[in-house]
Amino acid sequence: MFTSPQQRAARRLKALREERGLTQAEMADLMDLPHRQTLGSIEAGERTISADELASAAEALSVEVGVFTDPYRLVGEGEFSFRADVAPDVLVAFRERAGRWVATYRTLRDRAGVPRSHLGCKLELGPTSSYEEAQAAAEELRGAWGLGDAPAETLVTAIERELGARVLFVDAPDGVSGAAVHLPGLHTIVVNRREPSGRRNFDIAHELFHLLTWDAMAPEPVEPREVPSGKGKRVERLAENFAGALLMPEEVVGRLWADRQDLDLVDWLNAAATSLGVTAVALKWRLVVLGKLSKVDAASLPDARLVSNGEPEREHAIPPLFDREMIGRLRGAVEEGHLSLGRVAKLLGLTTSEFGDVCRAYGLPLSYEV
Numbered sequence: 001m002f003t004s005p006q007q008r009a010a011r012r013l014k015a016l017r018e019e020r021g022l023t024q025a026e027m028a029d030l031m032d033l034p035h036r037q038t039l040g041s042i043e044a045g046e047r048t049i050s051a052d053e054l055a056s057a058a059e060a061l062s063v064e065v066g067v068f069t070d071p072y073r074l075v076g077e078g079e080f081s082f083r084a085d086v087a088p089d090v091l092v093a094f095r096e097r098a099g100r101w102v103a104t105y106r107t108l109r110d111r112a113g114v115p116r117s118h119l120g121c122k123l124e125l126g127p128t129s130s131y132e133e134a135q136a137a138a139e140e141l142r143g144a145w146g147l148g149d150a151p152a153e154t155l156v157t158a159i160e161r162e163l164g165a166r167v168l169f170v171d172a173p174d175g176v177s178g179a180a181v182h183l184p185g186l187h188t189i190v191v192n193r194r195e196p197s198g199r200r201n202f203d204i205a206h207e208l209f210h211l212l213t214w215d216a217m218a219p220e221p222v223e224p225r226e227v228p229s230g231k232g233k234r235v236e237r238l239a240e241n242f243a244g245a246l247l248m249p250e251e252v253v254g255r256l257w258a259d260r261q262d263l264d265l266v267d268w269l270n271a272a273a274t275s276l277g278v279t280a281v282a283l284k285w286r287l288v289v290l291g292k293l294s295k296v297d298a299a300s301l302p303d304a305r306l307v308s309n310g311e312p313e314r315e316h317a318i319p320p321l322f323d324r325e326m327i328g329r330l331r332g333a334v335e336e337g338h339l340s341l342g343r344v345a346k347l348l349g350l351t352t353s354e355f356g357d358v359c360r361a362y363g364l365p366l367s368y369e370v
């Protein structure tokens with residue numbers, strides 16, 4: 001559903017007021033409004049807010065007026081859950097960038113009249129669910145979505161087709177693997193495109209779990225990239241079990257294992273992981289879960305000899321930025337004169353030349369050289 005500028009301003013005013021811990025009466029005083037009820041009517045969408053009142057609100061909250069009006073940013077909406085091991089200030093800055101990307105995408109879809117997405121598929125799992133139940137849910141989803149024997153190859157397309165959610169490949173700081181963005185209208189998975197493909201695929205499956213279980217067990221805003229063993233972090237371990245079973249189906253792994261014959265275990269792990277699009281380390285521990293390899297034997301295998309990314313290093317490819325639909329809509333906005341090339345580049349954090357390169361990478365070149 002399209003959000004009008006007045007609705008946006010009212011929603012953001014309320015969100016920022018609540019974030020600051022101010023009552024309606026206190027905020028009304030700061031804005032020089034005659035009554036608390038006046039602010040209540042504005043926040044409820046029953047009364048428009050004037051330009052002068054917006055300026056007063058911005059001054060009172062020490063923000064720029066654009067915070068209330070800019071459709072290309074997220075303010076007071078959207079929940080993020082990052083897999084990251086970075087300093088808090090680094091993550092805050094990246095969250096702001098990611099929020100702009102997602103908000104820009106949603107605004108362009110709204111402008112084109114694309115219905116906002118609502119997750120129609122949710123997993124019947126909760127914090128007390130067993131790991132076996134998480135794995136069974138993954139196997140069921142694989143069948144329902146027709147993901148085939150190598151789900152990593154078709155998972156992104158299925159997420160977009162079945163959920164209306166998007167998967168964006170982005171440049172993230174070192175130490176940030178990605179995030180799930182729970183945003184009504186455009187639920188999104190953000191993935192660090194410069195990480196090895198096997199890890200990217202696992203991150204996508206992991207964040208998919210969070211999108212499908214957010215209401216029942218919302219993840220923490222920040223989780224470590226590697227889920228620690230031991231007590232705690234149960235939601236994350238459920239997500240890991242789901243992702244492992246989704247990308248490495250028991251039937252397929254069993255068939256590959258049966259065909260191993262006399263092949264050296266490390267060589268088999270590398271080859272099988274490559275065929276599944278996962279890391280050999282992830283496959284090693286999936287074998288433990290399936291009872292085909294003991295923990296002792298798994299721990300004794302030298303990780304240094306295992307393919308880290310589920311594919312030979314020489315074939316490691318970095319996907320283009322964002323996704324084709326998003327770039328196509330941005331290109332269309334530029335070509336139609338709705339947004340300037342400079343504005344689009346700034347929203348994405350690119351130079352105009354870099355944006356032109358991304359367009360070409362998707363086979364959508366601009367009509368002029370930049």
